[in-house]
Amino acid sequence: MPRPDQGDERPTPAPASTKKGLRQDFDARARAARNDFEAQLRQRRADFGARNEALTARTGRNLPAAIAIALAFAVVVISSLVLWKPSFMLVAAFLLGVGVYELASAMRFAGRDVPRVPTVVVSVAVVVAAYLGGQVGALLTLLGGIVFISLWRLVEVAFARTKPPAVSVVRDLTNGLFVQAYVTLLGVCVVLLTAQDRGQLWVIAFLFVVVAVDTGAYATGLNFGKHPMAPRISPKKTWEGFVGSVGASIVVGIVVCMLLLGLPWWSGVVLGVLISGSATLGDLTESMIKRDLGIKDISSFLPGHGGMLDRIDSVLPSAAVAYVMYLVVNH
Incomplete structure (x- = not known):
């Protein structure tokens, strides 16, 4: 038994009113933290939407949608090949x-x-x-x-x-x-x-180069584009973007020719230059068709992103270039 002078060392339970106050204070802080987090999330969404709208207005395309669609097509096409x-x-x-x-x-x-x-x-x-x-x-x-x-x-x-x-x-x-x-x-x-024999590898190779053309033109045109290439047909396409597309296509062309097709590096330069020209021509051709028809997009098959033809306009003439180059190399 404890000595009388030691007293009772057990903690004294807090009053019910104190516990209730502590709980209310904790709930209030949790609600404040949640409201602050939701406010920050809304602000970030608003900032992202504003930046995306600015990019769309400047380049004429919805970048997140373009990336998502490109990735989906890449998975389907490459898997089938x-x-x-x-x-x-x-x-x-x-x-x-x-x-x-x-x-x-x-x-x-x-x-x-x-x-x-x-x-x-x-x-x-x-x-x-x-x-x-x-x-x-x-x-x-x-x-x-x-x-x-x-x-x-x-x-x-x-x-x-x-x-x-x-x-x-x-x-x-x-x-x-x-x-x-x-x-x-x-x-x-x-x-x-x-x-053709190993033709699927050629298809994958030239599609990579077409993507490089599009990406190079987009990146350089967005950051450095000042001189329109064809203002009456496609006002957003610039010579700076075209130069960037040629550079990107040559780099990717060299990589795919050496690693995927087993060709010398200079074949990649030829492939890159030819595809950059054909892809740009295809893009301008479709823009001219839409201007002649008086429409912005060929269709609304891809909501908010135009039609299927808007996405393969650069591929069509590039396919003919790649096929002819295959015949020249192999025959």
Whole structure:
């Protein structure tokens, strides 16, 4: 037993009112910290949104959306090429089918009646013919498809209650021809290249270079761009951005040629220069088409980011360049 002079050493319990006060003080501090965190989060979101809007206004594209879409396409395309080449035909048919549908729809919006159903059917058929029958199969299918689309439009005119003027019909036919020549003919070069021995590696290589062109032009144009390249066609494209795209494409071209294709370094310089020119030409061509049609984007297939054709405009002519270079190197 404790001695009387030691007293009781057990702590005296705090009054209930004190415990309640401490709990209220803790809750108040927790709420204040949470409110402060939420306020900081809202401010950061607002700052990010403001910076993104400024970049979009300056460059004409939503950068986060562009990166996300590019990564998604890269995963799908590269996976199909590496795992099983024939599966890439599904990817190519989808991309070209959507692309010709978008362009035909945009032309119809501008008053040029290009039949959409046969346009898509022909584009997909050319993809299959190119992979199975090579250049001859692709060319014959494309020519037959153009005749099919033209006859489709003429039948529509023949059964129309109100006959359009002959000038309008001729314009519709030539526009239908242009859709196939611009999207299908250039795009099918990717299929022809893929079907070749080690062709899938060439496809991956030139796509890397196209991405380098786009990235180099974006980075240098954003930071140093002052002199417009074609102000009437694409006001945001500058000569400084073009120089940056050439430099980036040469660097990536050398890397992919040496490591992926087993070619000497100077082949990468040639590939980089050619692809930088073709990719820029493709971008300007689509800008000219949209200006002629009086639209900002080919479609709204990718919400807030334009259409599929807006994303593959640089790839189309670059595919033809890469295919020709493959033939020169290997034959």
